[in-house]
Amino acid sequence: xxxxxxxxxxxxxxxxxxxxxxxxxxxxxxxxxxxxxxxxxxxxxxxxxxxxxxxxxxxxxxxxxxxxxxxxxxxxxxxxxxxxxxxxxxxxxxxxxxxxxxxxxxxxxxxxxxxxxxxxxxxxxxxxxxxxxxxxxxxxxxxxxxxxxxxxxxxxxxxxxxxxxxxxxxxxxxxxxxxxxxxxxxxxxxxxxxxxxxxxxxxxxxxxxxxxxxxxxxxxxxxxxxxxxxxxxxxxxxxxxxxxxxxxxxxxxxxxxxxxxxxxxxxxxxxxxxxxxxxxxxxxxxxxxxxxxxxxxxxxxxxxxxxxxxxxxxxxxxxxxxxxxxxxxxxxxxxxxxxxxxxxxxxxxxxxxxxxxxxxxxxxxxxxxxxxxxxxxxxxxxxxxxxxxxxxxxxxxxxxxxxxxxxxxxxxxxxxxxxxxxxxxxxxxxxxxxxxxxxxxxxxxxxxxxxxxxxxxxxxxxxxxxxxxxxxxxxxxxxxxxxxxxxxxxxxxxxxxxxxxxxxxxxxxxxxxxxxxxxxxxxxxxxxxxxxxxxxxxxxxxxxxxxxxxxxxxxxxxxxxxxxxxxxxxxxx
Amino acid sequence: xxxxxxxxxxxxxxxxxxxxxxxxxxxxxxxxxxxxxxxxxxxxxxxxxxxxxxxxxxxxxxxxxxxxxxxxxxxxxxxxxxxxxxxxxxxxxxxxxxxxxxxxxxxxxxxxxxxxxxxxxxxxxxxxxxxxxxxxxxxxxxxxxxxxxxxxxxxxxxxxxxxxxxxxxxxxxxxxxxxxxxxxxxxxxxxxxxxxxxxxxxxxxxxxxxxxxxxxxxxxxxxxxxxxxxxxxxxxxxxxxxxxxxxxxxxxxxxxxxxxxxxxxxxxxxxxxxxxxxxxxxxxxxxxxxxxxxxxxxxxxxxxxxxxxxxxxxxxxxxxxxxxxxxxxxxxxxxxxxxxxxxxxxxxxxxxxxxxxxxxxxxxxxxxxxxx
Numbered sequence: 001x002x003x004x005x006x007x008x009x010x011x012x013x014x015x016x017x018x019x020x021x022x023x024x025x026x027x028x029x030x031x032x033x034x035x036x037x038x039x040x041x042x043x044x045x046x047x048x049x050x051x052x053x054x055x056x057x058x059x060x061x062x063x064x065x066x067x068x069x070x071x072x073x074x075x076x077x078x079x080x081x082x083x084x085x086x087x088x089x090x091x092x093x094x095x096x097x098x099x100x101x102x103x104x105x106x107x108x109x110x111x112x113x114x115x116x117x118x119x120x121x122x123x124x125x126x127x128x129x130x131x132x133x134x135x136x137x138x139x140x141x142x143x144x145x146x147x148x149x150x151x152x153x154x155x156x157x158x159x160x161x162x163x164x165x166x167x168x169x170x171x172x173x174x175x176x177x178x179x180x181x182x183x184x185x186x187x188x189x190x191x192x193x194x195x196x197x198x199x200x201x202x203x204x205x206x207x208x209x210x211x212x213x214x215x216x217x218x219x220x221x222x223x224x225x226x227x228x229x230x231x232x233x234x235x236x237x238x239x240x241x242x243x244x245x246x247x248x249x250x251x252x253x254x255x256x257x258x259x260x261x262x263x264x265x266x267x268x269x270x271x272x273x274x275x276x277x278x279x280x281x282x283x284x285x286x287x288x289x290x291x292x293x294x295x296x297x298x299x300x301x302x303x304x305x306x307x308x309x310x311x312x313x314x315x316x317x318x319x320x321x322x323x324x325x326x327x328x329x330x331x332x333x334x335x336x337x338x339x340x341x342x343x344x345x346x347x348x349x350x351x352x353x354x355x356x357x358x359x360x361x362x363x364x365x366x367x368x369x370x371x372x373x374x375x376x377x378x379x380x381x382x383x384x385x386x387x388x389x390x391x392x393x394x395x396x397x398x399x400x401x402x403x404x405x406x407x408x409x410x411x412x413x414x415x416x417x418x419x420x421x422x423x424x425x426x427x428x429x430x431x432x433x434x435x436x437x438x439x440x441x442x443x444x445x446x447x448x449x450x451x452x453x454x455x456x457x458x459x460x461x462x463x464x465x466x467x468x469x470x471x472x473x474x475x476x477x478x479x480x481x482x483x484x485x486x487x488x489x490x491x492x493x494x495x496x497x498x499x500x501x502x503x504x505x506x507x508x509x510x511x512x513x514x515x516x517x518x519x520x521x522x523x524x525x526x527x528x529x530x531x532x533x534x535x536x537x538x539x540x541x542x543x544x545x546x547x548x549x550x551x552x553x554x555x556x557x558x559x560x561x562x563x564x565x566x567x568x569x570x571x572x573x
Numbered sequence: 574x575x576x577x578x579x580x581x582x583x584x585x586x587x588x589x590x591x592x593x594x595x596x597x598x599x600x601x602x603x604x605x606x607x608x609x610x611x612x613x614x615x616x617x618x619x620x621x622x623x624x625x626x627x628x629x630x631x632x633x634x635x636x637x638x639x640x641x642x643x644x645x646x647x648x649x650x651x652x653x654x655x656x657x658x659x660x661x662x663x664x665x666x667x668x669x670x671x672x673x674x675x676x677x678x679x680x681x682x683x684x685x686x687x688x689x690x691x692x693x694x695x696x697x698x699x700x701x702x703x704x705x706x707x708x709x710x711x712x713x714x715x716x717x718x719x720x721x722x723x724x725x726x727x728x729x730x731x732x733x734x735x736x737x738x739x740x741x742x743x744x745x746x747x748x749x750x751x752x753x754x755x756x757x758x759x760x761x762x763x764x765x766x767x768x769x770x771x772x773x774x775x776x777x778x779x780x781x782x783x784x785x786x787x788x789x790x791x792x793x794x795x796x797x798x799x800x801x802x803x804x805x806x807x808x809x810x811x812x813x814x815x816x817x818x819x820x821x822x823x824x825x826x827x828x829x830x831x832x833x834x835x836x837x838x839x840x841x842x843x844x845x846x847x848x849x850x851x852x853x854x855x856x857x858x859x860x861x862x863x864x865x866x867x868x869x870x871x872x873x874x875x876x877x878x879x880x881x882x883x884x885x886x887x888x889x890x891x892x893x894x895x896x897x898x899x900x901x902x903x904x905x906x907x908x909x910x911x912x913x914x915x916x917x918x919x920x921x922x923x924x925x926x927x928x929x930x931x932x933x934x935x936x937x938x939x940x941x942x943x944x945x
Contacts, residue, residue, distance in 0.1 A: 006678075008717070011674075018716075040639050040714070041755030045754075045885075049888070052891055053888050057751075060747070062642070063643020063777065064641075173675070200649065201650040205866045209872065212862065214863055215647055215777050216776060220832060222832065223833065227873055235837070235838045358719075361720045362719040461832035463832050463833070466831070538679075
C-alpha cells in the first residue's frame with residue numbers, strides 16, 4: 001500500500017513550501033509534488049512605477065538573499081535605457097554580491113542544513129577532549145579547538161537541554177537512524193553552529209559600509225549611492241575601506257578553516273548520499289562577477305552556460321534575451337494564460353492568478369491538477385537545475401583552472417569520483433567549494449578597487465541618463481545575477497518612463513517548479529525520486545535533499561499575477 | 574494593565590503548573606517524562622526538576638506570513654544581545670519555521686500543543702508575527718500545513734499573552750500591500766482583535782530595536798510604553814531628520830544635486846535626492862545599523878521611510894515630496910513634525926522660494942559678519 005508523506009511547512013528555508021511524496025512498498029519515494037504555498041504579486045505592484053524605484057521593491061522579494069534582486073533590477077533598467085556603470089561602481093557591486101554569497105552560504109550550511117546531518121542530542125554524550133582532538137585534525141589552523149572550549153560548549157548545550165525548553169530543537173528527529181556522525185563530530189558541529197551565528201553579522205558590515213544597512217542595502221540605477229572620496233570624512237575613505245578589508249580577512253578564515261573543513265568532515269560520514277538525490281542532471285547559469293562590464297560574459301568570474309544530461313564535455317551557450325530560449329508554462333500552476341498560449345518568454349509574460357487548489361484547510365493537493373504558486377520555466381524546452389552545483393559544473397566543464405582546483409581537491413579528499421557531484425551530497429559540497437572561490441574573489445575585487453583608487457578613478461555613478469526624459473520612449477531590458485540559489489533574471493519593459501511590465505524568473509522557480517506539459521518534473525521533484533525513508537513519519541531524508549537546494553520560496557512565488565491596473569503616479573518634485 | 578500582561582518572566586514552569594492545581598508529585602513525573610523524551614539518563618532528572626523550578630524562559634511562537642524574512646535576518650544580526658543569547662538564555666523560541674529543526678506535522682504539533690496548554694492555563698506564550706495575512710479569495714495566497722495563514726494567525730493570537738508585530742509587513746502591510754495590493758494583504762492589527770500589539774516597524778527593523786523590545790519585556794516584566802499607533806516610544810519617538818549627521822548641511826542649504834557630485838562626496842544633505850528623513854520616525858540616526866557601522870543616509874542614499882505607513886505608495890523615492898518640511902521653517906521642529914503628519918501640500922515652487930529666502934538670509938548673515 002502506497003504511503004503519502006506530507007511535509008508542510010518545510011522548515012529551515014525561506015518562505016512557504018509544501019512537499020508531498022508518494023512512497024512505494026520499500027519506503028522509497030516514487031512520486032513527489034513540490035508546491036509553493038504563498039504568493040505576493042510584487043510584479044503587479046511594480047507596474048506603472050518609476051523604474052529607478054524598482055530595485056527597492058524587487059529587493060523585498062527576499063530578505064535572505066537580500067541584494068541580489070536589487071542588483072538584477074538596476075541592471076535590467078540600465079540595460080533597457082543604455083547606461084554603463086562606472087568601473088568602480090561595478091567593483092563595489094561585485095564586492096556586495098560576493099559578500100552576500102559567502103554569508104548566505106555559511107548561514108545555509110550551519111543554520112538551515114546542518115541539522116539534517118547533525119544530531120544535537122547525540123552531542124551531549126561527546127567527550128570534550130576527544131572532540132578537541134577531532135577538531136584539530138579537521139582544521140589544524142582554526143584556533144578555537146581546545147578541550148576547554150568544547151567543554152564549555154557541551155555545558156551550554158547541557159544546560160539548555162536540561163531546562164526542558166528545547167525551543168527550536170524540540171520535537172525533531174534526534175536519534176533517527178539516518179544520523180551517522182559520532183557524538184564528538186556532533187558536538188563540534190554544534191559549537192560551530194554557534195560560531196557561525198556570531199560571525200554572520202560581521203561579514204555583512206561590508207554591506208552597511210557601501211549600502212547603509214543590511215538586510216536590504218541601498219542600490220542605485222547608474223552605479224552605487226556611496227561616494228568614495230579619500231580626502232573626505234563623509235564618504236568612503238580609508239577608515240571605511242579598512243573595515244571592509246578586515247571583514248574579508250575574517251571571512252577567509254571562516255570559509256577556509258571552519259566551513260569547508262566541517263563540510264568535508266561531515267560529508268565523509270555520508271558518502272552514501274553521493275548516490276541519492278541526483279535529479280535532472282541538466283544545469284544552467286547566467287554567470288556573474290564581471291571584469292569588463294556586464295555586457296561581456298566571456299570575462300565573468302562565474303561563467304555563463306548550460307550542461308544537458310550530465311555531459312561535462314560540452315557547455316552550451318545561453319541567451320536569456322532570445323525569445324525562444326526561456327519560456328514559462330502555467331499548466332500545473334494556479335495561474336492561467338490567454339487562450340491558445342502554452343508557454344511565454346518573460347518579456348511577453350502575461351499571467352493571471354487562478355486558484356484551483358483545494359479549499360483550505362486541506363489534507364492533500366491534487367497531483368493530477370494544478371498544485372503550486374510557482375510557474376514552470378524551461379530552457380530550450382529542458383527542465384534545468386540552477387544554483388551552486390550548476391555554477392561549479394559549468395565552471396569545471398568550461399575548463400577553468402580555479403574551478404578545477406577546488407572541485408578536484410574536494411573529490412580527492414573524500415575519495416569519490418566526479419560522478420558523486422550529481423547528488424544531494426554534491427549539491428551541498430558545491431556550495432562550500434563555491435564559497436572558497438567567492439571568498440578569494442572577494443579579496444581580488446577589493447584589490448581591484450584599491451588599484452582603481454590609486455589610479456585616481458573614484459566615480460561611483462553615471463548620471464547622464466538619470467532623468468527619464470533622456471530614455472527611449474519604449475525599451476526593454478534584461479538584468480541578471482547568480483543569486484546564492486542560482487540564476488536570477490529580471491525582464492523589464494519601460495514605456496514613457498514607467499514600468500509597463502516586470503517579470504522575474506528566480507532560482508527557486510527553476511528548481512521547485514511543478515511539472516511541465518510533458519509531465520516532466522522540476523529539479524526538487526526529480527531529485528526526490530528514489531530517496532529511501534527509514535521512517536515515513538520522520539522526513540529527515542526528504543529534508544536533506546530539499547535543503548541541498550537551499551529553497552527560497554518568497555523569491556519563487558513573489559511573482560506573477562493578474563494584470564494590475566496602471567497606477568496613477570503623480571510626479572511632485 | 575501593562576504589568577499584568579506578562580507574568581511568565583517571573584514564573585517558572587513549576588509555578589505555572591502549581592498555580593493550575595498540578596501537584597508536586599505530578600510535576601516530578603512530568604520532569605521524568607521530559608527527561609526521558611530528551612534521551613537523558615535517570616540521574617539527570619533532578620537537573621530537569623531544578624531547571625523547571627527555577628529557570629524559565631519566555632515561550633515565543635514566531636509566525637511567518639507574507640514576507641521576505643528580512644526581519645528574521647535582521648534579528649540574528651543583533652550585537653547586544655547577540656542572537657545566541659536571546660535564543661538560548663532569554664526566550665524559548667518554540668515555533669519558528671525559518672530556524673526550526675523539526676518540520677511538517679512535528680512542528681505544527683508544537684504550536685498546537687502550546688495553544689492547548691495556554692488554553693488550560695498551564696503556560697503562557699508571546700506571539701511574534703513576521704509578515705502579514707492575505708485576505709482576498711479566502712486567504713489562499715498563503716497557507717501553512719493546508720490552513721490559511723489568516724486562520725493560523727487568529728488561532729495562535731487568541732491565546733497569546735500579547736503580540737509583537739515585527740517589521741512593516743506586520744505593522745503596516747509593507748510591499749505586498751502596496752497598490753494595487755493583489756492579495757488583499759492586511760497588517761496584524763486588522764486581522765486580530767482584543768490583544769495588545771507592540772508594533773516594531775521598519776523594512777526590516779533595526780536588529781537592536783528588535784532584541785531591545787524583547788529584553789525590555791524580560792527585564793522589566795512589562796510592555797514598553799507605546800505611542801498612539803502602538804510603537805515603543807523608546808525607539809520611534811524622533812524623526813531621523815532631528816538627529817541626522819547631515820542636518821547642518823540642510824540648515825545651511827547645502828544639498829546633493831546629483832549622484833556622486835561634489836556635495837555627495839562632502840556628505841551634504843540628501844533632501845533634494847528624495848530623502849524621507851524629515852518624515853520618518855525611527856532610530857537609524859541614533860543606533861545606526863549592523864552594530865553601529867553606518868545607516869542609509871550615512872552611506873549616501875536618502876531614507877526611503879521604510880518604517881512609515883504606506884511608504885511604498887509615497888514615491889517616487891527620488892522625488893522631493895510636497896509634505897517634506899523645508900529649510901527656513903525649522904525653528905520649531907516639534908511644530909514641523911505635527912505639521913507634516915497633517916501633510917498639507919506645499920509645492921516645489923514654495924520649496925525653491927523658501928530655499929532662496931534661506932540662502933538670502935545666509936548671505937545677509939555673512940555680509941553682516943564681514944561688516945563686523
